[in-house]
Amino acid sequence: MTNKGSRPIEFRSGLLGWYRARRRKLPWRGTKDPYKLWVSEIMLQQTTVQAVIPYYERWMTLFPDAASLARAPLRKVLKAWQGLGYYRRAQNLRVAAKIIVNNYGGRVPADFEEISKLPGVGPYTAAAVLSIAFDKPYPVVDANVRRLMMRVLAIRGEAVPKHDAAILEFLKPVISKRSPGAFNQALMEVGGRICKPRNPLCPRCPARPACSAYREGLQEVIPRPRKMARPKRIEAVVAVIERDGRFLIRKRPEPGLLGGLWEFPGGKRKPRESRVAALRRELREEVGAPTRDEKFLAKVRHAYTTFEVDLYAYRCRLEGEPDPSRGRLKWVTSKGLRYYPFPSGSAKIIRRIEEGNVA
Ligand code: SF4
Numbered sequence: 001m002t003n004k005g006s007r008p009i010e011f012r013s014g015l016l017g018w019y020r021a022r023r024r025k026l027p028w029r030g031t032k033d034p035y036k037l038w039v040s041e042i043m044l045q046q047t048t049v050q051a052v053i054p055y056y057e058r059w060m061t062l063f064p065d066a067a068s069l070a071r072a073p074l075r076k077v078l079k080a081w082q083g084l085g086y087y088r089r090a091q092n093l094r095v096a097a098k099i100i101v102n103n104y105g106g107r108v109p110a111d112f113e114e115i116s117k118l119p120g121v122g123p124y125t126a127a128a129v130l131s132i133a134f135d136k137p138y139p140v141v142d143a144n145v146r147r148l149m150m151r152v153l154a155i156r157g158e159a160v161p162k163h164d165a166a167i168l169e170f171l172k173p174v175i176s177k178r179s180p181g182a183f184n185q186a187l188m189e190v191g192g193r194i195c196k197p198r199n200p201l202c203p204r205c206p207a208r209p210a211c212s213a214y215r216e217g218l219q220e221v222i223p224r225p226r227k228m229a230r231p232k233r234i235e236a237v238v239a240v241i242e243r244d245g246r247f248l249i250r251k252r253p254e255p256g257l258l259g260g261l262w263e264f265p266g267g268k269r270k271p272r273e274s275r276v277a278a279l280r281r282e283l284r285e286e287v288g289a290p291t292r293d294e295k296f297l298a299k300v301r302h303a304y305t306t307f308e309v310d311l312y313a314y315r316c317r318l319e320g321e322p323d324p325s326r327g328r329l330k331w332v333t334s335k336g337l338r339y340y341p342f343p344s345g346s347a348k349i350i351r352r353i354e355e356g357n358v359a
Helices: 008-022 034-044 049-062 066-071 074-081 088-103 123-134 143-152 161-174 180-193 212-216 275-286 344-355
Strands: 232-240 246-251 266-268 291-303 307-318 329-333
Touching: 008 161, 008 180, 034 049, 034 088, 034 123, 049 074, 066 088, 074 088, 123 180, 143 161, 143 180, 143 212, 232 275, 232 291, 232 344, 266 275, 275 291, 275 307, 291 344, 307 344
Parallel strands: 232 307
Antiparallel strands: 232 266, 246 329, 291 307
8 A cells, every 4th residue: 555645624625625625516416315326326437427317317217216217117227328338337327226115215224235136236325325425434436536546546557346436435434524526526527527537637736635646657557458359240130110200129138238128139140151141041040031122222330349340231022921930029110119219320311211211
């Protein structure tokens, strides 16, 4: 542990003063409602604040409390999440809301052990909700806090969770007992806006007097940059089949990647397979009947966290009838498509069809 140089009291008062004067206005700021804070924290995992704001606002009109979320059909919940990615988070929120209604009288538990039993609630979310909603002094460590604290404490190496124990050991006695929520939010916000991964804005940083990396000129080498694997590129084909004004869609199996979402039937192209051959094979497997009269419609690209997909959509006919034993298949009008949750790649194809922006 290399925290000899850091100054805990100065560190705390600097953060709180900065937060009072410079915090961002956000829709979930100012509320003490643990449900709202919990939803915002789950949405903010892996997603930027700017991207989350419209989702959060829409979510709160649809599901203003745990009871309304617990009652909502999964399809509606996933639709409200569409585009945020990591759909397991939305599914966990809904399951947790049911537990809150059934076991805790509709109120988010105010106890670390109890709240940590809810699906999708790890130590970070538990600490964030308990400190902000209930003024309990649990420090948080997210990716931004980890980077900031590694610099403050001059902890060398990559920014990985193995450093969190040392960071928490420093933060536990330092967190403000009167305003733990403000302290945690200050840490997260300074980490995100000031102590950026590259070119941190040290002259504006309230943690500077306590920062060992700043003092030693190590801001650019702590943490050590991680080698990012190049995302895998996948090519997939999908069939846009329309009959009597209705489109054939298929529910992705659960559990599994993007499970519970809907899509146009199709799948990955194999090496050396033509796109049309891949389409016919996939449709035979997924729908029980191959396609014919395939006509190229559109190509869209979408980047997921670990892979990128080039999605080729073909308008085509079905050779025969769909086999219902192959999974959940539905014929849906173009207007009806907007009520189903789709992965982002399929959603882009629907937008292109609606806009008439196709080949
Ligand atoms: Fe990060 Fe610079 Fe602040 Fe240190 S002084 S915490 S390196 S922004």
